Amino acid sequence: MRTIKVENQKGHEIVGEHLLQQIREGHLKPGQKLPSVVELAAAYGVGRSTIREAVSALKAMGWVDVRQGGGTYVKTVLPSEPRSGADLLFQGAESLIELLEVRKVLESGTASLAAERRTEQDLDRMRDALSQMEHGLKVNDTGEGERADVAFHMAIAAASGNSLLIQLMESLSDRLTDTIQKSRELWFYKEQSTAARLLTEHQMIFDAIERQDQEQAGARIAAHLTKVEQVLRSGLESESGRLPD
Structure with a gap:
């Protein structure tokens, strides 16, 4: 997965947009497990809280599924666009x-x-x-x-x-x-x-x-x-x- 370094006050928005781009372009495929919060934080150069906020936003938008104790996965069925x-x-x-x-x-x-x-x-x-x-x-x-x-x-x-x-x-x-x-x-x-x-x-x-x-x-x-x-x-x-x- 391609990642970017983030240096911005609203880093979670940039991280979320980049992860969403990775899903849309097929670099992260439906049903695929995302790297851990620790791994993503290191890859983007941000804190874990920034990653959690980005993932929470993607979850709310219907792009990922967060499983308690089991990690984060790209939704098997991706949401249609434009949104509802x-x-x-x-x-x-x-x-x-x-x-x-x-x-x-x-x-x-x-x-x-x-x-x-x-x-x-x-x-x-x-x-x-x-x-x-x-x-x-x-x-x-x-x-x-x-x-x-x-x-x-x-x-x-x-x-x-x-x-x-x-x-x-x-x-x-x-x-x-x-x-x-x-x-x-x-x-x-x-x-x-x-x-x-x-x-x-x-x-x-x-x-x-x-x-x-x-x-x-x-x-x-x-x-x-x-x-x-x-x-x-x-x-x-x-x-x-x-x-x-």
Whole structure:
């Protein structure tokens, strides 16, 4: 596989674009296993977190499949292009606040369905994400916390058992990562006690889903996202004096 050296503030975007090019040109074939994170980091001259971000983006776009403990593989069936109308809709949502409004509507219903339909495997997936979030908090690793946060919300979508909802959340995942990253930058990791409250909110959502309390699951995730919106509004106003257009 041909690789390039990356020296850029947004290295994960360059790495992701190059890997995607390798797939499109057939250098990485459907079903083929990608080199390990360590090998890719060395090949591109970037940190492992940059590789993980690039791979996460490719996964969200439907180009690769990340298998727990088994590595990353090019999808056997590659996505068609151009991307779906849902993808274009979410990519065109310029405002983080508008995006959070979409998330509140979508995820409150998704959490309610997840509470009704979740399996033990679904719960294990959520527990793993919470455990990673807690570890990131302990070692003050914001990247791990962000990835675990996204994984938790995606696990809830998977537990809904609704393929369309899952596809919508996957289409939204890039922008979901943006809102989580921005909110943590603005507020959540300024002090440990605040980050701890964020973890508690996710644990409360999990508790409602585990108890199959549909009403509470939907209400708790809506309340959580409302708080995130408040944080973003406050932070964005302090940064620029106004909300983004």
